[in-house]
Amino acid sequence: MASVEVTVRGAGIFGLSVAWACTRRGAKVRVVDPYGPGAGSSGGIVGALAPHVPENWNEKKAFQLDSLLMAEGFWARVGETGGVSPGYARTGRLQPLADEAAIALARTRAEGAEALWQGRAHWEVIPAEGLSGLSPQTPSGMLIRDTLTARMCPRRACAALVAALEVSGVEIVTEAPDAGAVVWATGWKGLHDLTEALGRKVGDGVKGQAVLLRYAAQDDPQLFVDGLHIVPHADGTVAIGSTSERDFDDPLSVDDQCQALVDRAYAAVPALHGAAVLERWAGVRPRARSRAPLLGAWPGRAGHFVANGGFKIGFGMAPKVGEVMADLVLEGRDAIPAGFGFDALR
Secondary structure (H helix, E strand, O other), X not given: OOOOOEEEEOOOHXXXXXXXXXXXXXXXXXXXXXXXXXXXXXXXXXXXXXXOOOOOOOHHHHHHHHHHHHHHHHHHHHHHHHOOOOOOEOXXXXXXXXXXXXXXXXXXXXXXXXXXXXXXXXXXXXXXXXXXXXXXXXXXXXXXXEOOOEEOOHHHHHHHHHHHHHHOXXXXXXXXXXXXXXXXXOHHHHHHHHHHHHOOOXXXXXXXXEEEEEOOOOOOOEEEEOOEEXXXXXXXXXXXXXXXXXXOXXXXXXXXXXXXXXXXXXXXXXXXXXXXXXXEEEEEEEEEOOOOOEEEEOOOOOOEEEEEOOHHHHHHHHHHHHHHHHHHHHHOOOOOOHHHOHHHHO
16 A cells, blocks of 8 residues: 555554544555454444433533434445445434433423434433333333434444445554554553553543343334443344443453343343343443543654543544544644543543
């Protein structure tokens, strides 16, 4: 290939999305990952692209909204280019409401969504009675339904990006020297490397475990029940997740916490009883100390940049992360929110 203008280190969702954005602008890109694409937490199974609640608005929520609204077009282009479907669908989400206080709060948030979501998605309170398909138990008989939430299969999404990049002439290799600008999208271990290099805490990894069930509900909305994501996928599976473990010895091991996820899902959605467990998964997600994605120039290291810290919302943030990083790397234009930069870690 012609001289490499951008080296992306890390083939998880942030690295692949940055590579895609730079490639679409005509840059010659190489992606380097010793473990291969989607080998870390981006190779998970849950795939919930869900918004923050529409209140107490801030730059992180606004950025996420923009990215979620970009997602349908983003994934359609990726799938069309490479011929691999990412499993994306904007099927919405249901959340049970416990009591009258929860209903009142949800209705206030509906007003917030009306004002903040640009009329492109809705948050509403509806009765559970009469709903067909997968739906949760709800003590009040009422649910939140939002039309912004979408789903995709993380593994298929990474495979779709790989296919689109390869069709576009991008090399994806396990080893290569730095060439051109270098973007570090190296996950939780990369956050440790940054901590050591900068001499201050940048972030850490949070382990998550999840379970995949055999249950065909591909046209149904996903559910969010007491912190548990229940996500129907296009292939006739339902993903259940996830745990959040800050202390762990083995980043890839599964244990009885997976069964606890299944038990919680059964209690929340009786229709899932008896669904076969196809897979138990564990991985470590990168969480920046600021709790927002960590994006920008590597302090004191000219020509090097960082795109890390996607944590639980990396796939939802990825379409816009790719664009703002391409702005910075290729054009020197910094459109990254202040709260996503290194100064926010102080």
